[in-house]
Amino acid sequence: MKERKFLSGAEPFFKAGNSTGFLFLHGFTASPFEGRQLAERLHQEYKWTVSVPLLPGHGTEPQDLIGIGWQEWKDCAESEYRRLKKQCQKILVCGQSMGGTLALLLASHYPVDGIITLAGAVFLKDWRLILLPVAKHLIIYNKKSKGPDIRDAALKPIIPTYQKYPVRSVEEFIKLLDYTRSNLQKVTVPALLVHSRKDHTIHFSNLDYIYQHISSTVKDKLVLEDSYHIVSLDVEREKVYEKMQNFIVKILQE
16 A cells, blocks of 8 residues: 655644644645644644644545545545544534545534634536536546635745645535535524635625524624635634634633
């Protein structure tokens, strides 16, 4: 069996701590690099047990995504949740982009104590999607023309992400979105939804759609004006972290 070599910075991250668990789920074609900084800060400040797993097919090379179904991403998220559940009394789940999709899906099926979505997705808006049923038979990969969607010029070149991805994997992402969207009303836990108006990857309208369709009575939004898509690392990351802290402290005290 071929040994998989991680992209630099794409390794999964886990650090044991106290009985509060924090699970971060990264986005499509991305890696744990998106959430490691957040997880390390929360561990350092609150001594939480933190986990940032690597989703199947990610963090190595694009061909490893070929043949990966959306259920495998779902299974990975659930497996990591169960790992935390064995040692934590309370669990908070945070996800970026497709990771936000998975966070919502976890909250619809499992007893988590709160969720945070960063540019969370339940649908895609891209005219090229109408070509997908044909394109998936003709084109193996789609190349990213502009690299990771982040405004921070210093971070953009060092983010470990795929520069191309299998076209068929987009179809799996859409299946995950459809399934999660149909389960949104089952989400009842406190929720913080973060999105930037300048996101070029996941349409900003996802924010209000999620807010309106989850059943949570405690829910809040943070609208960013200067960041692009990868809000956990982008130019307003301190604002995101501060909002997360306030949200988390409040719900854990209730």
